[in-house]
Amino acid sequence: MQLHSVGLFSNLNMNRLLISTILAFNTTVSYSQNKKMAESDSASVKCTYKITYQPDSTNIGSKNTESAFLLIGKTLSLYQYENKIKLDSAIDNNIRNNIQETKISNYPKANFWYRIYKKSSENQVTTIDYIGTKEYAYTETMPLFVWNISSESKNINGYNCRRATTSYAGRVWEAWYTTEIPFSEGPHKFSGLPGLILEIKDVKGYYEFKMSDITFKQNSLINFSNAGISYTTRNDFRKNKDNYEKNYVSIRIAQGGAIYGDEKTMRKIVSDNYNKRNNPIELK
């Protein structure tokens, strides 16, 4: 599989590089063995959140929007991004049909690849995210948030909501939740309030999650399986992911992988992209 030219990469971010890597190397990577686990639950609620975010804190023009789904079942919930689902199905479809789609720009642009499973009855939050093309999982124990509930209230889309604030991973968050929807849930890892979070934003305005749709139907199945996933801890994951993104070119060379175009240009692109993504949801 060949890519047209390096010029193509000039406006692409790290994730774009990863797609190309997935396409080029359908490799299986060894992972630390852990207990095989599979669990499924049927969702009774589907929430769609619109996320407005600014990946580069120095450039307000980098502001963008994406959609994410939160499926809530009895014992399991899943939070994942619409564009990642679209990207997965596009890649699957092309691999299955052996379509050699080489223009990366023809794939959906997905900026958030992670997904989060919450098992509230077991107080577990499991995040599955990528380093390169490889999936890693880490589990955190609830409660993750200490919420300060204020007496302020407002009506959001016909639901009476109350305000609560918390600080988490370097940001102060302001949430609006409703006790009328009986789930201690929210977008991303957010949870632990006596009702569903309809809106949450960081006070500096870099991230904002707003519920755009909610439907109550027994429709989707939430499947959790750890097959092919390596377990790690949050700290190790963050350290390694940062290291990988910063040193993508060197790591690929060390792995004996192909680099598109000349090494110096690639290094520059990778380092530019790294610097532009200076504002993740979780700062520390």
Added chain:
Amino acid sequence: MNAIAYTLFLSWLFLSSYSAAAQTALTGQLLTEQQEPLPGALVELQSPARPEATAVTTTDRAGRFSLQVSWPGDSLVLSARALGFTEQVLRLANRSQRVSMTLAVSLTPLKEVTIKAPPIRREGDTLSYRVSAFTDKKDRVIADVLRKLPGVEVEADGRILYEGRPIQKFYINGADLLENRYNLASSNLPAEAVQDVQVLKRHQPVKALRGVQATEQASLNLELKKKVTATGQARLGVGATPALWNANLSPMLFTPRQQLLDTYQANNTGQDVAADLKPLGLGDFQQLLEPGNQKPDLTGIQGLSAPPLATGRYLFNRAHLLSANHLLPFSKEAQLRINASYLHDRQNQTGSTRTRFTLPDGRNVTLREEKQNRLYINQFTTDLAYVRNVQHYYLKNTLSVAGSWEAQDGLVQLTGQEQPVAQRATNPAYSLSNRLGLVRPAGGQRVVQVNSVVTLAASPQQLTVSPGPLPAVLADGRAYAGARQQARAETFYTANSVAFITGRRHWHYTYTAGFTQEIERLTSTLTRLPAPAAVPDSLRNGLRASQGRYYAQAGIDYKTARWHLELEAPLNYRTFRATDAGLNGYQQRRYLAAEPRLSGRYELSGLWHASGGAGFSNQFGSVQQLYYGYLLRDYRTLQRNAAPLTQTRSWNFNGGLFYENPLTSWFYRATYSFSVATRNQLARTLVRPDGTLTTVALAQLNQSRNQTVAGSVSKFVSDWKMTLGLQLSGSFSRQPLLLNDQLVTTRNQSGTARFRASLNTFDWGGLEYSAALTTLRNRLGTADFGATTAFQEQRLALSWYPAEQHTVQAAAEYYQSNGLDQPVRSTFVDATYRYTLPTARKVDVELKATNLLDTRRYQTTYTSGFILVQNNYQLRPRQALVAVRVSF
């Protein structure tokens, strides 16, 4: 069971000394009425002593939960909530215990929410406006909504601007059905069929050029709600007085592979159906006005220029328009497009014109004309295009055939003369043209582009005037019966170029070589009636002219995330040759000129950007300006241009600052432009005391200057559903001219302020207001001669929805024209009542009353250079129309 409660505190709670309180552990189980465990339910514990504190957990698969708190007080409140069940609340003693609760099934469903997307979203270079956020109950077609979008402007003729610049393409579901005649869609497509209006910024319409050739132009896309949409509208109206009729049938079909838009429109209510056929955007390769595409105005009756009013106020017409537009699949990648239309119209114009010429010595010559004109218009145009627009290939060939048959009858009554001047003109025009564009990648980031245009056009025109015009020049001062001007222009035009485009990373280069050639033939005869024995040669033309340009051009484009710079450096070899054997006229010129242009854009931040440009040009005027013999343009204007062809060297500079924030819906811009032009030719005008004019071009170098400054602000207040916009502009220009053999400089200034607001806060009504003030001022020479005119307009429109299916609209317009004499004020009031039938399909019955005050007087005054023109129009009287409209 390992569900441990997590507690929430107001932060100050941690600081207080409640740790002394004993720990209470609650465990329990939730069951349904069928005694089955209830998993996934939310259990919340609160304390009446500390209302801020709360502890929350979720039941496990067995419906069990446990909570631990250390709260003071002697009681606790435990509540259990689950989807589909009624909430249950228990008051407990504050001690460790086991609690079992049974929840009853609830029949009240929770509200489902489908919150619409925010009104304006930006994803990359696409700005999406959600149509429903900008639509109110009175809006029917998409054009009603477009004019309310912040950042988007719609001009009176339907042209759509984004950030003050015309859009390049108008797509429906991503397909280009109408090319640049998009009024057909914007004024007929029901707004309810459209989900989003998308502004595609920096959109390159040629797929094979994407990533190779950057563009700064924006295009518009209407994203329909459904992939397959069969829609359209039908309208039929009748009214009085006089007897009025208005019909419109516009079926449309949009599928992923095929699109169709047909329309038949007819009316005598003053609605200008020809506006739907007006080309508004630029072609694929941004062709400038090419010779042959426009009918030359060789001769004609003295017209009455259209006032800046809605056509429904002044246009007396009888129009029929038939237009068919189809986009069909030809092969997997190619499409065929057919756009054919036929227009038939008869128009009556009645009014008066007062023309004042200010002479260098301060004297004024004033001419008053009462005009009665009738126009007969027949137009036929067909475009047949083959388009293949894919990533690796672009080919588009368009064959256009157009014909128009137009006749004009005019009657002018001059003040102080007994006999009116009768004029009759015919000016048909025919043209045939073929346009080819081809783009092919040549490996890597290299692309070859070929363009070719060939046009053939002819226009035989004739004007008869009686009694004989300009007797002082044409009949030695004696009155005579009449005159006939015959003139025929034939044009052959071709333009061909090959471009090689290549690029790497931030740099793109375009190397172009090509030529254009225009051959023009003008024959004309001006005869006195009854015909004298011989026509003097000075009243004939037998011109053959050819004009060519051979060029090589380098274009450099530099684009990064912040910068976009474009440099075009053409080297033009221009040739020109004209002969008129009968008049011994001959001229020829050749020269080589470099005409560079530089433009740039810089992103100051994600919200601000600046743009600027500078350029030099050195070109010939159009050969159509040249005629060695006299031509009677209209009954009082006789022109001859035997001077060397105009050559204009001009410099122009422009700059602008733009702000665009879709999140707060603020849009600002400020622009400035300056140009200075040096011409080799000066107009020498002789104004006679009777108001007749002779203009001769004189070879004399002269310079003119032009400056324009403009700014605008617009804002959408989403809580109020309110759009606000303010536009300001001013221009200053100076130009020399030779008037009655005296060299003078004319200075023109103009200023315009425009404000618009639309408010749709409430469900029961809406308000729209717009106001504009224009002032024009000119001065002749150093003396303080000249004129100042001002024009003011205000418009207020109210919509009221008293009940679900009823709409009442009332509009008032006020105009004030300050020119010669007293200011003329005109006020118009219109009212519309619309009843929407309670059927699934939208059927409106509408009663529309226009010009309720029966205002008959309306005046416009313009001034430029030494001329001031004040027009008075006969307006349409008070009238009423009942119409039924269906969108389907």
